[in-house]
Amino acid sequence: MAITVNIYYHGTNGNARKFAQEMVDRGIVDAIRAEKGNITYAYFFPMEDEETVLLIDSWTDQKALDIHHDSPMMQQIMELRDAYDLHMQVERYISDTNDIPSKDQQFIKV
Structure with a gap:
């Protein structure tokens, strides 16, 4: 079991994408990915909405997520x-x- 949090960042003038890029450029994303219990930390861009960025943030359990939330990175x-x-x-x-x-597995190709 994992906890996944989808965060949709909404902005204007491309700010959501600039935010995501700065998170990468500053090394914050790599630091979060290196935290114990992090499974996924990835940004995605909806094709139909250039002012939104989706962050998919997954953790092994609530304890790992709580430790992340208490970290200086937050x-x-x-x-x-x-x-x-x-x-x-x-x-x-x-x-x-x-x-x-x-019945669902028949649609999954790995």
């Missing part, structure tokens, strides 16, 4: 988010990868 992230005047929509999921029904 202050950097919040400062950058404010500097780019971004607003967020958040979705949280608990992954169930062990019990995928066989």
Whole structure:
């Protein structure tokens, strides 16, 4: 079981993409990926909305996510988010990868 948080960053004038690029350029993304318990930390760009960036952020469990939230990196992230005047929509999921029904598995190519 994993916890996945989808964060949609919304901005104007390309600020969401600039934010994501600065996160990469400053090494914050690599540092988060190196944290114990991080499974995925990746940005995606919706084709139909150039002012939104989707972050998929997955952790092994709530404890790992809590440690991440208590880290100094969170202050950097919040400062950058404010500097780019971004607003967020958040979705949280608990992954169930062990019990995928066989009917669903027929559509999955690995």
